[in-house]
Amino acid sequence: MFRPLRIPPTPWRSWLSLLIGCAMATQAFAWGSQGHEVVAAIAWRGLQPKARQEVARLLALESGQTLESIATWADEHRSAATGAWHYVNFPRDTCSYEPLRDCPDGKCVVAAIARQQAVFASHASDSERFKALKYLVHLVADVHQPLHAGYADDRGGNRFQLRAFVRGSNLHALWDSGLLHQMELDNTALVALLQSLAPVAYGRDLNVVHMAQESCRIVALADFYPQGELSDAYVQRFTPVVQQRLALAGARLAAMLNAAVVTD
């Protein structure tokens, strides 16, 4: 996470770029920690009293945990068995979702969210439901990161190299954290900004397939894959998209948890 800094001219800016580069290099698999934390913070604010009480009760199973602090647990506990839970791949020519083709054996983010929703809403043990909560808070954010619903041939943009913010990077890392960090907002300021965005029309759509398809359609935009050095125009065009995806993920996560507790 990066706090807003007023940066003097070089050489400090160069050093900071280097530090940011190192941090981003470790975050090549999902929204960076800031993205996950702000989605969780927005969701927490959107919980209705009954759901908030239940989420707080589960969080209390481990001392000091908050919805934000568990938001990156699923990345920290990735394994060969769970790695595919964080994304779904679409063919390059369509964003239609076909489970047998796009989610074989339920190994994709769409099916993983459905499974964790079912556990969270069930009468399973507290520890099982807490684990489901850890997955939900993370995976609902992931499915809103466009490149978690991209293409297998470039591994969701991880193999698409580019230069951004005076350093080498790749498209996936740019969308995980690069576009976020260039805003130079701390979590509190970023959450306030995201909550000030007018709720988008489809914010109430809790169909996970649609969430993945929205992400796929962003990746399919003609200008999504930048050419050459990242331009200011690209940053200006897609920073609002990043903001919208994070805001949507937070609002939808809250609505999903509210619905699960109501029907419990």
Ligand SMILES: [Zn+2]
């Ligand atoms: Zn992830």
